[in-house]
Amino acid sequence: MEEAAGSTPASSTTCFTNKGGTAGINNPSLDRADFFIIYGGRVTVKKYEPALIEEKWQKVWETEDFYRSEIDHSKTKYYVLEMFPYPSGKLHMGHMRVYSIGDVLARFLRMRGYNVIHPMGWDAFGLPAENAAIEHNVNPARWTAQNIEHMKKQQNRLGVSYDWHREVNTSAPDYYRWSQWLFLLMYKRGLAYKKKASVNWCDHCVTVLANEQVEKGLCWRCSSVVEVRELEQWFLSITDYAERLLYDLEKLEDWPERVKVMQQNWIGRSEGAEITFKIKEFPGEEIRTFTTRPDTLFGVTYMVLAPEHPLVKRLVEGTENEQAVLEFVSEVKQATEIERTAEEVPKIGLWTGRHAVNPINGEEVPILVGNYVLMAYGTGAVMGVPAHDQRDFEFARKHDLPIRVVIQPEGENLTADSMTEAYVGEGKMINSGIFDGLDSLDGIGKVTGYLEEQGQGRFRVTYRLRDWLISRQRYWGAPIPIIYCEKCGPVPVPESELPVELPSEVELSGNRVPSLAHYDYFVNADCPVCSGPARRETDTMDTFICSSWYFLRFTSPDNEHAPFDSGEANYWMPVDQYIGGIEHAVLHLLYARFFTKVLYDAGMINAEEPFSRLLAQGMVYKDGAKMSKSKGNVVTPDEIVEQYGADTGRLFILFASPPEKDLDWNDQGVEGCHRFLRRTWRLLIECLGQFESGEGFSRAGESEAELERQVHATIKKVTHDIQDRFNFNTAISSIMELVNAAYAYRQAVDEKNQNHGVLKETLEKTVLLLAPFAPHLAEEAWQMLGNRESVHRQSWPQYNPEKLLVDETEVVIQVNGKVRGRITVPADSPEEELIEKARDNERISELLAGKEIVKIITVPGRLVNIVVR
RNA sequence: GCGGGCGUGGCGGAACUGGCAGACGCGCUGGACUUAGGAUCCAGUGGGGCAACCUGUGGAGGUUCGAAUCCUCUCGCCCGCACCA
Numbered sequence: 001m002e003e004a005a006g007s008t009p010a011s012s013t014t015c016f017t018n019k020g021g022t023a024g025i026n027n028p029s030l031d032r033a034d035f036f037i038i039y040g041g042r043v044t045v046k047k048y049e050p051a052l053i054e055e056k057w058q059k060v061w062e063t064e065d066f067y068r069s070e071i072d073h074s075k076t077k078y079y080v081l082e083m084f085p086y087p088s089g090k091l092h093m094g095h096m097r098v099y100s101i102g103d104v105l106a107r108f109l110r111m112r113g114y115n116v117i118h119p120m121g122w123d124a125f126g127l128p129a130e131n132a133a134i135e136h137n138v139n140p141a142r143w144t145a146q147n148i149e150h151m152k153k154q155q156n157r158l159g160v161s162y163d164w165h166r167e168v169n170t171s172a173p174d175y176y177r178w179s180q181w182l183f184l185l186m187y188k189r190g191l192a193y194k195k196k197a198s199v200n201w202c203d204h205c206v207t208v209l210a211n212e213q214v215e216k217g218l219c220w221r222c223s224s225v226v227e228v229r230e231l232e233q234w235f236l237s238i239t240d241y242a243e244r245l246l247y248d249l250e251k252l253e254d255w256p257e258r259v260k261v262m263q264q265n266w267i268g269r270s271e272g273a274e275i276t277f278k279i280k281e282f283p284g285e286e287i288r289t290f291t292t293r294p295d296t297l298f299g300v301t302y303m304v305l306a307p308e309h310p311l312v313k314r315l316v317e318g319t320e321n322e323q324a325v326l327e328f329v330s331e332v333k334q335a336t337e338i339e340r341t342a343e344e345v346p347k348i349g350l351w352t353g354r355h356a357v358n359p360i361n362g363e364e365v366p367i368l369v370g371n372y373v374l375m376a377y378g379t380g381a382v383m384g385v386p387a388h389d390q391r392d393f394e395f396a397r398k399h400d401l402p403i404r405v406v407i408q409p410e411g412e413n414l415t416a417d418s419m420t421e422a423y424v425g426e427g428k429m430i431n432s433g434i435f436d437g438l439d440s441l442d443g444i445g446k447v448t449g450y451l452e453e454q455g456q457g458r459f460r461v462t463y464r465l466r467d468w469l470i471s472r473q474r475y476w477g478a479p480i481p482i483i484y485c486e487k488c489g490p491v492p493v494p495e496s497e498l499p500v501e502l503p504s505e506v507e508l509s510g511n512r513v514p515s516l517a518h519y520d521y522f523v524n525a526d527c528p529v530c531s532g533p534a535r536r537e538t539d540t541m542d543t544f545i546c547s548s549w550y551f552l553r554f555t556s557p558d559n560e561h562a563p564f565d566s567g568e569a570n571y572w573m574p575v576d577q578y579i580g581g582i583e584h585a586v587l588h589l590l591y592a593r594f595f596t597k598v599l600y601d602a603g604m605i606n607a608e609e610p611f612s613r614l615l616a617q618g619m620v621y622k623d624g625a626k627m628s629k630s631k632g633n634v635v636t637p638d639e640i641v642e643q644y645g646a647d648t649g650r651l652f653i654l655f656a657s658p659p660e661k662d663l664d665w666n667d668q669g670v671e672g673c674h675r676f677l678r679r680t681w682r683l684l685i686e687c688l689g690q691f692e693s694g695e696g697f698s699r700a701g702e703s704e705a706e707l708e709r710q711v712h713a714t715i716k717k718v719t720h721d722i723q724d725r726f727n728f729n730t731a732i733s734s735i736m737e738l739v740n741a742a743y744a745y746r747q748a749v750d751e752k753n754q755n756h757g758v759l760k761e762t763l764e765k766t767v768l769l770l771a772p773f774a775p776h777l778a779e780e781a782w783q784m785l786g787n788r789e790s791v792h793r794q795s796w797p798q799y800n801p802e803k804l805l806v807d808e809t810e811v812v813i814q815v816n817g818k819v820r821g822r823i824t825v826p827a828d829s830p831e832e833e834l835i836e837k838a839r840d841n842e843r844i845s846e847l848l849a850g851k852e853i854v855k856i857i858t859v860p861g862r863l864v865n866i867v868v869r
Numbered sequence: 870g871c872g873g874g875c876g877u878g879g880c881g882g883a884a885c886u887g888g889c890a891g892a893c894g895c896g897c898u899g900g901a902c903u904u905a906g907g908a909u910c911c912a913g914u915g916g917g918g919c920a921a922c923c924u925g926u927g928g929a930g931g932u933u934c935g936a937a938u939c940c941u942c943u944c945g946c947c948c949g950c951a952c953c954a
Contacts, residue, residue, distance in 0.1 A: 258873050258874070258948075258949070261873055261949075261950090262872095262873085262949055265871090265872070265951090266949095266950080290953095290954065304954090340952090341951085370952095371952090372952045372954095373952085374953070376953090377953045378953070378954065379954095381954090382954045383954080390870090390952095391952055392954080395952095462954090463953095464950095582949095585949080586949090652894095655881090655893085655894070656881060656882080656894085657881070657882070658882085661875095662947095663881085664881065666895070668880095668895050669880095669881065669894065672893095672894050672895055673894080675894095676893095676894080678909095679909095682909090727883095729881090729882070729883085730883065730884095730892085732893080732894090733883075733892065733893035733894070736893055737892075740893090743910095810889090812889050814888090814934085814935075816934075816935090817934060854934080857934050862888060863888055863935095865935065866934090867934045
């Protein structure tokens with residue numbers, strides 16, 4: 001991995017000496033006396049000039065290798081991670097938001113004494129690189145490398161505190177080598193297999209897609225309509241982990257509810273029975289169906305098969321319906337996912353001419369083929385119970401199929417003729433032979449048990465989740481490390497031969513499909529087993545494979561012997577705080593959980609879940625709409641940094657809204673945050689000038705006590721807001737209040753009487769509190785305050801509870817719950833005294849005159865409520 | 870249809886376990902300084918009223934001395950899943 005952070009040789013100058021001077025100091029066009037100011041031998045700018053400060057400190061942090069992280073057992077570790085980006089070329093505001101959130105946490109926690117790991121890398125394989133390569137005739141690797149270089153510069157310009165020694169790039173051979181290794185691990189554990197199946201095909205992207213990557217029948221990337229194709233493809237058995245992926249969601253207490261719910265829905269567990277129906281005309285054959293309502297088995301009046309069901313052909317052979325059914329089937333098969341699932345599509349069914357035998361009562365019911373039955377769910381066959389299933393009801397009414405009531409709701413008398421919709425609730429079983437009179441809830445178990453005894457069914461759990469289709473018919477991905485031998489069949493590439501490298505000499509432009517299959521020198525290989533002639537697999541892996549384990553690679557990015565070092569991984573994992581967009585709720589976040597569990601089972605890590613705490617940050621909008629070129633409402637991080645500096649941008653993006661909510665970008669709001677930083681700067685410059693020109697006074701009156709009290713109250717609030725609530729917006733607002741209070745103090749007290757000690761403390765704490773949010777300004781200010789060590793190496797300030805205590809407090813007096821007065825009393829006044837003083841209050845006594853006091857409620861230090869009649 | 874979430878000034882948003890609704894910021898109004906102000910500072914800013922005061926957190930009820938906060942009903946919006954048997 002390239003290490004840009006190391007590219008500048010560490011200088012012998014420490015960051016806090018003044019040798020190099022401030023950037024811009026040699027600019028002769030500036031009027032020096034007016035522009036610069038010197039405190040304690042340090043030069044700085046009079047006016048807040050982010051461009052000068054930010055670049056200077058970014059260089060220092062880089063040269064001094066500031067944010068490097070290593071195992072340190074004396075500290076508590078904390079893993080802060082933002083979802084790594086796809087290197088598309090430039091950062092957008094969503095990136096800026098997620099990095100700002102992560103960086104505040106990382107910086108805050110370092111100051112709190114944690115051993116923080118905060119890495120960054122690149123999700124670098126994928127279609128955009130390949131498409132750009134085709135379009136501009138450049139090599140995807142080069143295109144990607146250029147983008148990474150540029151984006152990394154942009155990230156650094158935001159002042160984000162990454163440990164660049166840990167940078168990973170999923171498209172680098174020393175990374176994808178281990179992606180391939182992990183594929184082989186899956187293969188060895190029986191979790192990777194190849195099979196022919198109906199898969200989602202995107203014609204625009206010229207490749208197949210996993211189920212998770214199809215949104216409402218459209219390709220998640222390009223929104224083209226997805227077709228169904230029969231192809232032989234590689235899958236990972238994520239369904240083997242369905243149960244654990246579902247139940248372990250409960251352990252994730254600090255995940256947003258909506259993400260957990262989405263995963264739950266996606267996994268889609270349902271319990272029921274698998275019931276076997278014999279076929280009257282073919283005694284050797286049977287149809288298995290899945291139902292969640294075995295208690296309604298006596299209500300079955302027909303059976304429907306999915307058009308893709310393997311028995312369909314056989315059943316209709318030789319019947320008079322053969323032609324019609326086959327035509328219908330091919331029609332349905334040709335339809336796209338969208339066409340098949342659209343709301344307006346009527347439910348159509350055709351009779352095959354054959355009959356199924358109900359195992360519970362021997363009844364013969366017609367077998368149909370229906371467009372609404374999905375081959376992919378359950379068994380691809382549905383028993384029709386029109387009386388108790390709404391879909392079946394509609395279908396039966398339309399096709400004149402009989403309806404039979406077998407569940408009678410309490411106190412009602414349903415009849416098939418009078419029903420206008422299916423009854424899906426519980427009730428007493430009727431028309432159900434020996435089960436008559438049974439409660440339907442009990443019937444579920446009883447019927448299943450009976451079928452089990454007869455060998456005609458069993459209890460079964462079905463998932464909506466499908467196995468993960470990982471083959472991609474494209475070039476820019478990690479090749480699947482399998483070799484097909486004429487004699488030995490599919491053979492895994494030996495670990496020692498990894499990585500199976502992507503050929504670099506490729507011709508991607510032109511009209512042909514960009515596939516590895518075109519390159520004989522890649523395809524032709526010797527069989528690892530028999531050394532005979534063989535061919536390599538030419539599909540590459542879904543990029544979601546690469547991002548399913550990168551958080552582990554970060555713990556030992558240079559390891560050459562394994563995907564990661566277990567010792568390092570066990571120290572740093574799990575990720576304590578993961579931050580990213582909600583769009584990955586069931587994609588990346590589900591896959592990463594799956595990989596982690598497999599690695600746990602393989603004994604490679606102790607963590608069973610990768611991310612302890614998840615924050616799904618909201619989107620960034622402008623003028624109520626997503627930023628987009630066509631709407632002309634795009635604001636880029638570059639523009640903001642250039643115009644106001646990174647500190648202002650970070651501050652605004654955190655101040656405008658709590659992190660998990662959507663944020664509406666507002667240029668005037670940015671202006672306001674910039675104004676606040678300038679105001680803070682000016683306070684600093686003015687106070688420092690004052691400190692130098694005169695001695696400090698030790699006046700200690702009410703104003704001083706009040707300012708000091710506010711300093712400590714702010715420390716308390718900011719700490720709480722960041723640590724326990726993730727409410728950076730309120731943390732920032734209370735720092736603003738503190739700065740306002742300092743201004744108010746300086747306004748209220750004559751300059752020659754101001755207490756320098758208290759002012760200095762105020763400035764110091766303000767700077768420390770601001771350090772995670774505005775790291776550059778804080779660093780410069782900290783230096784100006786006469787400190788030699790970086791502000792980012794300071795301990796987070798502690799508040800003194802004693803300083804929070806006030807002598808006097810204002811208490812609200814209510815009469816019948818309405819505020820009617822206020823009194824100022826000693827903070828520790830007992831209740832009786834409060835009441836007495838409240839009643840003595842002129843206004844209150846007027847209101848009380850002639851009234852009967854029913855009750856008095858006091859909340860010490862807060863209010864007195866007098867209830868009168 | 871199922872599930873999750875949200876409704877507070879002109880705007881973004883505060884309000885801890887039920888205890889002064891509207892912190893902080895934007896915008897707006899007035900003033901100061903100024904050749905100028907789109908810099909800065911000061912004052913004001915939910916609505917109504919000269920004021921006392923009344924009123925106010927989508928709407929209607931309820932619990933309570935007291936409700937943005939708890940309960941019931943209702944309206945509206947956003948998001949996810951959806952012919953899943």
